[in-house]
Amino acid sequence: MQMPPDQAAYYQTVWDIVRQVPAGHVVTFGQIAVMIPVPEGIEPDVYQRIGPRWVGNAMNAVTFRDEPTVPWHRVINSKGGISLEEGSAPATRQRTRLEAEGVRFDSKDLIDFDVFGWDGPDDDWLQERSLLRPHSMKTPPPSPDEPQQLSLF
DNA sequence: CGTTTGACTACGC
DNA sequence: CGCGTAGCCAAAC
Numbered sequence: 001m002q003m004p005p006d007q008a009a010y011y012q013t014v015w016d017i018v019r020q021v022p023a024g025h026v027v028t029f030g031q032i033a034v035m036i037p038v039p040e041g042i043e044p045d046v047y048q049r050i051g052p053r054w055v056g057n058a059m060n061a062v063t064f065r066d067e068p069t070v071p072w073h074r075v076i077n078s079k080g081g082i083s084l085e086e087g088s089a090p091a092t093r094q095r096t097r098l099e100a101e102g103v104r105f106d107s108k109d110l111i112d113f114d115v116f117g118w119d120g121p122d123d124d125w126l127q128e129r130s131l132l133r134p135h136s137m138k139t140p141p142p143s144p145d146e147p148q149q150l151s152l153f
Numbered sequence: 154c155g156t157t158t159g160a161c162t163a164c165g166c
Numbered sequence: 167c168g169c170g171t172a173g174c175c176a177a178a179c
Contacts, residue, residue: 007176029161042174045163049173052161057176059160075160083160090160 006039013131014058015067020125021074024101025118026111028078029055031134035120056083063090073097074118078137080110113137 013036021027033051038044055075062070063084073094077083084091095105103116117137120126126133 030163033161046173049162049164050175053159053173054161054175056160060177063160072160077160078162085160094160 010036010039010054011058011061013129014055015062015070016129017121017131018059018070018072018075020121021071021118023071023074024103024116026074026076026080026098026103026113026116027118027134028076028137029053029059029083030078031118031120031137032075034134035126035131037130037132052078066093076111080113080137082109114139 014032017032017035018027029052032055033047036051038047042050059072059075063072082091082094084094098111099105103111105111113136119136119138120133123133125131
């Protein structure tokens with residue numbers, strides 16, 4: 001009986017998560033990284049910075065094969081943009097697919113998280129796989145308790 | 154087989 | 167708000 005390499009399991013988890021992203025929505029590399037528990041032997045603050053890069057590696061593998069079971073085009077960077085080389089065939093394919101799903105880009109080629117951002121799957125789905133809920137990329141709604149607006153009177 | 158690079162991101166200037 | 171840097175895994179050179 002052989003133990004699968006940690007890296008293989010990590011990739012599988014990443015792809016599993018990406019499969020949950022609904023059409024017309026997007027998720028960031030950082031969000032996916034946060035959903036996966038910090039691997040053994042790695043400091044949490046270190047994983048915070050490196051995790052997204054591992055997610056990028058996992059995505060690159062399926063992007064190259066254009067794996068149809070993984071909607072890799074719904075994964076973007078924290079700025080809301082496409083991270084593939086601008087003008088390249090994969091980048092164009094990603095943008096075309098997103099626009100076909102109704103996702104729109106602004107004048108800076110960025111996507112509005114408030115409209116198209118994804119905050120993760122159901123709690124049940126997460127709990128069954130021991131995964132965590134990512135932070136939302138949407139701008140937080142103003143708390144009713146806190147004075148949210150500067151009153152001029 | 155040692156180096157370099159990478160679909161990234163948080164943080165300090 | 168833009169730019170440079172660290173991070174220490176994997177895959178490509």
